Structure formats: structure tokens, C-alpha cells
Amino acid sequence: MTTINLMVQVASEDNETDDQPIRRRTRIMRDRAAGQQRLMQDYFGEEPVYDAKIFRRRFHMSKRLFTRITNDMEEDYDYFKQKYDARWYLGFTPLQKCTAAIRQLAYGTSVDSFDEYLRMSARTARESHTFVKV
Secondary structure: OOHHHHHHHHHHHHHHHOOOOOOOOOOOOOOHHHHHHHHHHHHHOOOOOOOHHHHHHHHOOOHHHHHHHHHHHHHHOHHHOOOEOOOOOEOOOHHHHHHHHHHHHHHOOOHHHHHHHOOOOHHHHHHHHHOOOO
16 A cells, blocks of 8 residues: 555544534623623712722722723723624623723632623633733
8 A cells, every 4th residue: 555545544534533513612691791780880880889999999099090091901902892702792891801800910819700790701801811911
């Protein structure tokens, strides 16, 4: 058997094992809009649940500085702009992504903790943090 015939035979045997179904990730409906609404009600609304003193304690900065950082990140980095994902779901807001990044810096919080409050996956929280340099 020639080398070419042997290569064709091996390639055809490999194709026989590739007939397994493609596994796709399971989409978890996190309700991103509810996470944004909760964040706005707690800190950024007209009558927030938590006042400026609590905001400063939790984020280690004033709300004004936080808002300025969020606006600058949105201007300078495409990642922080709200856009549609591959499945045409509206993505996280700049406020949600900056909240995840800054709280990780302030507390060293695990990325899993953002799933419950911001409705954000660990992967997205980790990606938000990579843009912030210490």
C-alpha cells in the first residue's frame, strides 16, 4: 500500500468517528435587563435604595467618579459598549460591565458572585476584569 492510499484510509476512518452530534452550550436565560434594573434601583435611580455613603463604602469611590470611569471605558473600549451578542440578544450595559470589573478590584470577589446580582455569567465578569489594569 502506498503512502497516499494509507493516508486516505486513515482519513476516512477518522470521518467515521466524527458522526457524533455537535454539543452546544446550554443558554441560561439570566434576564440581563432585570440585572440592569436592579442596579439602577439600588444605586443610580432618582431615589436609590443605597445612599452615597454606602455607595462609597461598597465601591471605594464616589458615584460621580464611578460614572466618569464607566463613561470613559465605554468611549475608549468597544467591549464596554452595549451591543447584540451572536444570538441577537441585547448584551450587558456598560454600567453592568464596569460594576463587575470595579467590584472585583475592590473586593477581590469571585466572578461567580455576579450571576445572582448582575445576572452575569462568570465568563463575562472575567472578561470585564481583563480591561482594568491594577
